[in-house]
Amino acid sequence: MFEAVWRIRLVDGPVPAIISALALIAVLGLVARTPRGRRKITLVAGVAGAVAGSILGWLLWNQLNTFTGTSGLSDRLLLAISLAGLGVLAVIVSDSRVRRRWIGVVVATSVLLVAGVAGVNIQTNQFPAVGSLVGKTVVADLSLPPLLTPTFRGDPSEWHQPRSMPLHGRVGSIRIPSVVSGFSVRDAVIYLPPAALVAHPPRLPVLVMLSGQPGIPTNMVSTVDMPTILDRFARTHRGLAPIVVIPDQLGMAYANPMCVDSPLGNSATYLSVDVPNWIRAHLNVMNNRTKWAIGGYSQGGTCSIQLGSRFPGLFGSIFDVSGEIAPHRGSAEATIAAAFGGSADAYEAAKPRSLIAAGAPFADTLAIFAVGATNSKYRRTAATLESAARVAGMRTVTIVAPHSGHEWPTVGYAVEHGLPVLCRNWGLE
Secondary structure (H helix, E strand, O other), X not given: OOHHHHOOEOOOOHHHHHHHHHHHHHHHHHHHXXXXXXXXXXXXXXXXXXXXXXXXXXXXXXXXXXXXXXXXXXXXXXXXXXXHHHHHHHHHOOOHHHXXXXXXXXXXXXXXXXXXXXXXXXXXXXXXXXXXXXXXXXXXXXXXXXXXXXXXOOOHHHOOOOOOOOOOOXXXXXXXXXXXXXXXXOOEEEEEOHHHHOOOXXXXXXXXXXXXXXXXXXXXXXXXXXXXXXXXXXXXXXXXXXXXXXXXXXXXXXXXXXXXXXXXXXXHHHHHHHHHHHHHHHOOEOOOHHHEEEEEEOHHHHHHHHHHHHOOOOOOEEEEEOOOOOOXXXXXXXXXXXXXXXXXXXXXHOOHHHHHHHHOOOOOOEEEEEEEOOOHHHHHHHHHHHHHHHHOOOEEEEEEEOOXXXXXXXXXXXXXXXXXXXXXXXXXX
């Protein structure tokens, strides 16, 4: 009954525009309520608030990288309108004649606060749809096909699609238990391409993909819409595409165990032992390491380099989308204290460049680095890590998303253009 309501988008579509319009009406309403003698100073306060909001958005997202994105028009507009209104409020609430109209002031204040929160939410994507506000996922529980069904044993390139093959893959959420690691996790998301859903499926390659932080595995579905990109690829490749597993590497949206084993949780063991063991036990996948890839966005991209270079016997390809130069939880000192027992050497050893150097030479590892064109910080990081990977013997590919920064559109572009590179490497053509 409420399914349509749960799916209403909060980060794109008409909702941000509606909130912006309501916030602007609230600001104009507040100005109209201001006594005529104070309207000039009220307008000045409003303009100052709007300018401050624009600058604040630019600093938080584009310069300080407080959130995982570069500020765009909709979120910066919402923040500017919100602070403009709060600037107006700061002036008019001091006037007793306005304070007596408290109902209108309270309503306007509430709308403006919602606008500011909505602007932040557009970039963090913490609540992409209405359902996420109340814990309702947009991804249904996954029903896995029987693993014991006789499978096609040859190479996928020799497989012929049956007429009964579905047009679309299957996506759903499922819990991947932390049997060995004991790591506290949320449900993973799995994508099975059409070729995996027939009576005699071929064994397929695996892409383990990680969301950013803050985040949840369903971000790769609700924001990037990976299933649609994968379905589109499969449609022109006889139903063939990788099986994609999106596990929870965080534990909680704002947690960051940094893909190491530490007092923050055994995230590395979960991703390198529990998840692969579950995949092999439940999915028709190829076992050759060259047919497995690990990727991710932002914090997840950092994890992909850490784990891909640390466990080359498990992952033959790495897909780093806007990963960071080093894992971190605040300052370097705080990071070292929280996860590395106070050892600066242990922290250095966990950095992507250190792990790449320690694992060299890499004879047959593919490393794809994707980054947004407008974010200079992450372009420098990608260039540094790509150079280190190439020196260590990896075959490297760089993808630059035009007109995009450290944000979700970069992920969509990276998946769209990185998937064919991975599939050529796997022989899925």
